[in-house]
Amino acid sequence: xxxxxxxxxxxxxEIVRRDQNFRDHAGxxxxxxxxxxxxxxxxxxxxxxxxxxxxxx
Numbered sequence: 001x002x003x004x005x006x007x008x009x010x011x012x013x014e015i016v017r018r019d020q021n022f023r024d025h026a027g028x029x030x031x032x033x034x035x036x037x038x039x040x041x042x043x044x045x046x047x048x049x050x051x052x053x054x055x056x057x
Contacts, residue, residue: 009034009048016055028056 012034015027031052035045 005034005038006044009044013048013051013055016052020056028052 009031012027012031015022016031020028031048035049038045040046
């Protein structure tokens, strides 16, 4: 199993962009879990947090 978290985050972000209500808000709920796992200073977190805000905006 690969640990390709950036790809997983990209897919979750795409879910949010397409349908924020998909599977009980899966993308919107799961991305913050990954953010917490990696911490605030992780470059992936900074990148995807900004993109999530734009998608929800």
